Amino acid sequence: MPLAVMPNYIPTEREVLRCIYSMYETSFPVEGQGVGKVWVEIDVESVAKKLGCNKHILFGYLYSYLDHKYQYRTGGNAAVHLFAPRAGELRHAINLPYLAAILARQNQEHSKFMWSLGISLVALALSVGAIIAQIVTAR
Template identity: 40%
Template sequence: MRKPTTDREILKVIHDHYYKTFISYGISDESRESKIYVPIDCEYLANKLRVDQDIVFGRLYYHLDKKYGYQQPNGSQVHLFAMRVGKDQHAVHFPLLSAVLAEQNYNWFQFYAPLLISIFALTISFFGAL
């Protein structure tokens, strides 16, 4: 059985695939409604991650948006994943996604760096004892 896809993997695939789309937005660009929200293709992402399309959609809509979306002091909502932004369907708030991914990469490094150093030190100690 395949292990579940992590939030970090999903966000990384989205970030890597749609970064050029995000930065290529121009003032008179009519390809999407706004620079901040980039429409995504859940089916493409699911194929790239080798999971069902509903897994990608569900993780973005039911989990990640609830976890990282927030309310502004004026009461307006900021969504990580929006069902619709103008005419665009299934859009991610790209700067927020980028910030969340950076935080997750930092947390991943913070966990695995000491672990790898400990394993290396243990290996050196083991071979030193022989």
């Protein structure tokens, strides 16, 4: 699809990670020769198409933002990365076990948020009900 027709949609971090995980979870574990056997090659264009966003924006989001946000040093010059433009022979590689761990944490945070929101809405409904009941009985 030409860029001019692509929607200006920018997916959330959680949407991007969930999409990649669902598309590539069956590619793990990596068999045979692999870079640390945790890297899985992804098709950025296919992921972008599934998310309904621009492939160049998605690549930049993965490389410039998400990888920078989640990489950490393991000592010396070594670091753990989420995304790499090149990992050995692989192009556009994602560290799938690390992505799964990040996604699990985000799902846990999302679940906590939804529970808190639900409880707040129930409390609000009870408060409104109490106000209405008091107005009706005061007449």
